[in-house]
């Protein structure tokens with residue numbers, strides 16, 4: 001059997017995967033099941049290190065070999081903060097207004113992909129199957145092929161793929177698109193992303209649609225598909241009954257025994273729609289004053305990409321919005337919003353999810369959003385909470401029994417929050433049952449197996 005080689009910017013020890021975030025948890029799970037090699041950035045930034053160079057560290061973690069590379073400070077700035085998160089992240093989330101098309105970034109992005117390709121080549125076996133993840137590494141297959149790699153290589157994009165006209169604003173978009181054709185299989189989170197890819201390559205590269213999502217361009221044929229990522233429902237249910245989550249649940253129930261909790265959990269990121277959510281919550285208090293003193297919003301915003309101005313600006317905006325709502329509506333014995341700018345350990349999160357009556361997952365755009373699925377998995381089926389979900393999250397294609405909202409519509413979102421708070425038990429149970437069925441059927445194992453089965457059958461040529 002071929003060995004699985006997973007490549008991603010973030011790498012985490014899969015034995016400790018429960019402590020890591022979305023992408024890392026899912027990949028840890030995929031590798032735990034099959035064993036193999038996980039290759040990527042070590043997380044170390046070397047001040048004064050030579051650009052395009054980095055030490056390779058190899059260690060064993062159970063049945064998974066971890067191979068990671070350090071990055072020089074110059075490469076980290078240009079590749080991770082610059083091109084990946086200053087250009088690709090905003091554009092792929094439809095935010096051209098936030099993109100910084102700095103001509104200096106692309107050199108570092110290319111250099112790090114070349115560095116990864118060189119280091120990875122030393123670890124590869126001829127019949128390995130490679131699975132590359134996310135926007136940091138789009139040209140990796142092209143760089144590997146240039147060094148002679150002939151292995152099967154798949155790519156999965158964890159973030160949205162925007163429409164053609166948005167994508168085409170990236171000065172290097174043709175180069176990126178050509179690089180995509182060096183993969184055998186391209187995976188997207190949703191049907192909408194897949195459709196955008198199909199239109200884009202036909203319009204911009206004159207690609208020929210061979211049917212069943214196979215496209216021919218640049219003398220190569222690539223298979224594409226939608227593979228919505230899931231969670232390990234059983235692992236999450238077990239976490240829910242663990243000590244950390246139970247303690248958290250008990251604390252929350254005691255603290256908020258007389259109140260209904262609304263909950264938001266995410267990285268502090270402009271894609272997550274946090275200012276819009278806070279405004280909608282304030283509109284809820286204005287339109288439905290019965291919620292004054294009886295509803296509390298807990299918003300966890302875990303620190304992310306803090307070296308970037310767009311992220312620090314957002315923090316200031318959120319602090320000011322929360323301050324205004326608490327100032328306008330707060331009472332001596334009740335504060336409407338609790339804003340927590342810290343990471344909450346994943347082991348404790350299920351307790352928080354279970355104590356909440358309503359989860360607010362209202363991103364402006366999101367590849368998938370695993371928090372939505374974790375919230376469902378953590379609920380008590382006899383008395384479940386309600387999921388309010390943005391129609392612009394990848395998860396909305398699957399989770400149809402959630403209350404779907406347009407996060408730009410402040411009053412509409414406030415009305416939906418009210419509906420969620422008022423929803424009768426029977427309706428909550430019926431919706432939850434169907435949502436749980438969905439996340440069980442399309443879980444992380446299903447995601448991995450479908451992608452790898454299709455990669456096994458796909459062959460570029």
Ligand SMILES: O=P(O)(O)OC[C@H]1O[C@H](O[C@H]2O[C@H](CO)[C@@H](O)[C@H](O)[C@H]2O)[C@H](O)[C@@H](O)[C@@H]1O
Pocket residue numbers: 010021022023024026134158159229304305366367368369370
């Ligand atoms: O690695 P960071 O820069 O700290 O960012 C964390 C991860 O954020 C993004 O996650 C995406 O993947 C999730 C799992 O598929 C998906 O549910 C979510 O919608 C996406 O935003 C990013 O794509 C990852 O590469 C980062 O590691």
Ligand SMILES: O=c1ccn([C@@H]2O[C@H](COP(=O)(O)OP(=O)(O)O)[C@@H](O)[C@H]2O)c(=O)[nH]1
Pocket residue numbers: 019020021022023025265266267300301302342343344345346349368369370371372374
């Ligand atoms: O304080 C926090 C906030 C988030 N998460 C985890 O981070 C992941 C976020 O994944 P998601 O797909 O929702 O969004 P991303 O951050 O990857 O864009 C989920 O597994 C959360 O449980 C966490 O462990 N602690």
